[in-house]
Amino acid sequence: MDLFTQLVMAAVSSGTPLLIATLGGILIERSGIIQLGAEGLMLMGAVTACLTYLHTGSLALALLAVFGVSALLGLIHGVMTVSLRANQIVSGLAMTLFGTGFSAYLGKPVSGMPIPGSVPKLELTFLQDVPVLGPIFGRLDLLTWFSFFLVIAMHLFIHRTSAGLHLRAIGDNPATADVMGIRVQWTRYACIVIGSMLIGLAGADLLLVFSPTWIEGMTAGRGWIAVALIIFARWNPVRALLCAYFFGVLDTLGFRIQLVGSEVPSYFLKMIPYVVTILVLMFLGWRNRNQPSGAPESLGVPYLREQRF
């Protein structure tokens, strides 16, 4: 296998959890709500998947449980930020703190135990002898295929449907959307709940596909990377794919360099994705200094009908 194919495979396998989490975050932030709870949601998703899978032995039940738990957490974020108009940053940070602590508590008994199975892979036999495409797409698991589907579906949803138009309007100017008869609060709730479910799924994907054992704090900052990726991707699902895979490559690069037998301490290598995050953010900020960021204009601003005037 040549180096390029290896890199793409690594990008896909470690980029998929990032991609799903970023897409969930984009859905939430497009509706104008800041999403900083990704790290906590991903951990809760991972621990829920692990516990349910170990206790029931059913992958389907595990995924259902993940959706249920993260939808509930999303609903709490929704009540806090949409109905009670609490500070969205604080509410998101609280979710991360809660998720980190609670997942550690729940996961203690199963820490280090391997899960009893894996996500089924889609064997595309006709592809398997094709160079490059074969190794990359020939034996991908269903969750990864789902993430491809999700990118396309979200892109079409945002840009090609009436509901997507409403979503864009709400994120930019909720007062106008309201006057035009769009249900602002309802849509925000829907986006937060569905987006949170996706972020929870990203955590489950990390556990079920990427590293099949629960370890306390196993996301290791991936939730935060997903938050940064939303900004890199400028709230666009297709760009999210490119950005997530770019960081997927960086993530694996650390291991690779270690395998080659580098003198650099592994701690420094593990820093790579995070240092690059900061550098890329700085670079993009500088390059786009005279452009709109692509952020929904009302991101972070609670909306209340009577405040219109």
Place this chain on the structure above:
Amino acid sequence: MTVTMSVEMRQIVKRFGTVTANDHVDFGALPGEIHALLGENGAGKSTMMCMLSGVYRPTSGDILIGGEKVRIRSPKDAMKLGVGMVFQNFRLVQTLSAAENIVLGERSSFWRGPKWIKRKQEEIEAISRKFGLSFPVDRPIWQLSVGEQQRVEIVKTLYRGANLIILDEPTSVLTPGEVDRLFETLASMKAEGKSVILTTHKLKEVMAASDRISVMRKGRMIAVMDKKETNERELARLMVGKDFAAPRPLADRPKGKPVLIMDRVEVLGGHGRKALDGISLQVHEGEIVGVAGVAGNGQKELAEVLAGLTEWRKGTIQFGGQTFKRASVRAAIEAGIAHVPENRMKSGLAGSLGAVDNLLSKSYRTPDRSRLGFLLHGRNRSWSQSLIERFDVKTPGIDTPVRQLSGGNQQKLLFAREIEMNPKLMLAVHPTQGLDVGAAEGVHRLLTDLREAGRSVLLISEDLEEIMQLSDRILVIYNGAIAGEFSRAEADRERIGMYMAGLRDAEGDAG
């Protein structure tokens, strides 16, 4: 009356907490008429219209549409009943295209392929053609001029089948030419049998455009009459509640030495665009120079660069014999530039602080006000008290948060602070925006007093009447440069309007 009113509002009361905005108001509009709702700021006319469009709900009273009693609980309800409103601050999503804004909220057809979009664009264009409202349908709103945005708003109401179209202060953002064009559109809507309601405080427009006129004052309906039975003078008296003193004409003064000389100054605005593109102007002692123009042509940047808030890239700024090297608010204050900013509560006053602190906020450094970094408490309080009396600021006390004062009193306080600095140049940006006629008159007097005292005033305003009334010279700003200059004698509404619209060349062709 035999004709059914297209809308009737009976005995409407609207209270916000303890404040009564509308006190048993009756109002009605007929099909096929342009009805002007006239009143000062705060007279309650916008509140009335917001109840009609479902933004507010009346505390008590009935609304009838087409003779039937209705309940309008949301803008959506209003739309279903054929009521469309064009708000003063447009309700448009800046990042969406004009067409997307117009179809926003429509639920038919979930999927929107290129075919669907094309069909909708054609529908929209058909409406625009019919009523003479042209704009590029596929461009995002932020690329459209203010006049075009307003047309999008009007088409939006028509697209949704509105029979009653409310326009809230529609002319305040338009050039005189665009105003004429708007009135033609309104006339064609009237010919279709639609009712058009126009809220405004501009008497000339009421007389030019409307068929019937309702006058509101302090939350009450004062009079309803036919345009033919009234005149501007009577309307003014009804609106204000007292006779208008005709503005006294300014006595001519000999031109003094130049105080401010700007030479080919260039300032970058957002998106790397030149907000000021080589602007040159002079202001002399004892002169009021008015800067007229449509919003967004560099007025904001002109004020900011003179107040020391924005750096400039090219050109020179000389003031009172010295040349400014770089932007510095402190240097501008010390050189003698007073600044009454566009948004008094945003960058003029600190709303939660009292009069004393606000008055001190530019002079706290001077030896009269502080010693060794400690404010001279007792002295400052009596100084503030005397300023408040001299400028006739009505406030419950010198420590009352200035947010609680009326707009007129806030503006007086701001002027007190700036004039007390003994400035060479007063930079006044939209100084009467949102003030009632009485308070605006007071501000105008302060400006002419400064002129009498030999000081200069640079008056930046979107109110052409105000500029023509006060200025010795009028500069028209267009695309970040001075497009034309008029002396008071030459000033002519039509021609200034052409320059404001950037049609200087067209004027030349017309002869």
